[in-house]
Amino acid sequence: MNMKSQNDLCPTLFLLTKCVRHHRSIRKFLRQRVLPPLTEVHTRPEEGSTLRNKLCRLLTTPFTQVRGLVEEFLFILCKENVMRMVKYTGYGNAAGFLAKRGAMLGGSGNLDSGSGAQYSSDSEDSDTEEYKKYKSQINIMTGCYEKPHPNPMASMSEEQKEYEALELVKKLDQLARDGVVQPCRIGEDGRPEPVGQVLELIEDISQQQPKPTQDDD
Structure with a gap:
């Protein structure tokens, strides 16, 4: 145009x-x-x-x-x-x-x-x-x-999944430190707001997970 x-x-x-x-x-x-x-x-x-x-x-x-x-x-x-x-x-x-x-x-x-x-x-x-x-x-x-895709982690052990997840966090954090990307989360006003570190996003997710009750034990 x-x-x-x-x-x-x-x-x-x-x-x-x-x-x-x-x-x-x-x-x-x-x-x-x-x-x-x-x-x-x-x-x-x-x-x-x-x-x-x-x-x-x-x-x-x-x-x-x-x-x-x-x-x-x-x-x-x-x-x-x-x-x-x-x-x-x-x-x-x-x-x-x-x-x-x-x-x-x-x-x-x-x-x-x-x-x-x-x-x-x-x-x-x-x-x-x-x-x-x-x-x-x-x-x-x-x-x-989109056609269903095979799960790339289907054959991985829990240890392998955890290792790959940590590696991904490290790489994202490095990109953020270098100013290549700016990690954000959705604020209460419905707009993206920047976070200081990628780990803050992980903490937000963990806080949103339902906590087990006595009935779940």
């Missing part, structure tokens, strides 16, 4: 976003055209020639104005429902938007950033037989069906 394409696209996206925000009939019409019930689950949301495919590709464009308008447009079409947004776009494509909105834990994000649109209580989003058939095998990150 070049600057001319961006300048041509932004006014259209702005107008469409305004329309779906304030007019239920237009929102319903465009949702049926842009986000019809899923029937193709074997390809990623950004792959293909449909309107949904083209808009999903724009979710990762470097042109921030276009990306922001597409994010808002699709989110309103999804009735500002995070799980529905992820269903149609894949978590990877939507992650940046969800992080900005504070919606990485689900829900609709910060109330202050809501569109103000009024949505009907019915879902109008019945799943197709194709989607139901493969739903349990759809990778939430990529947004498409």
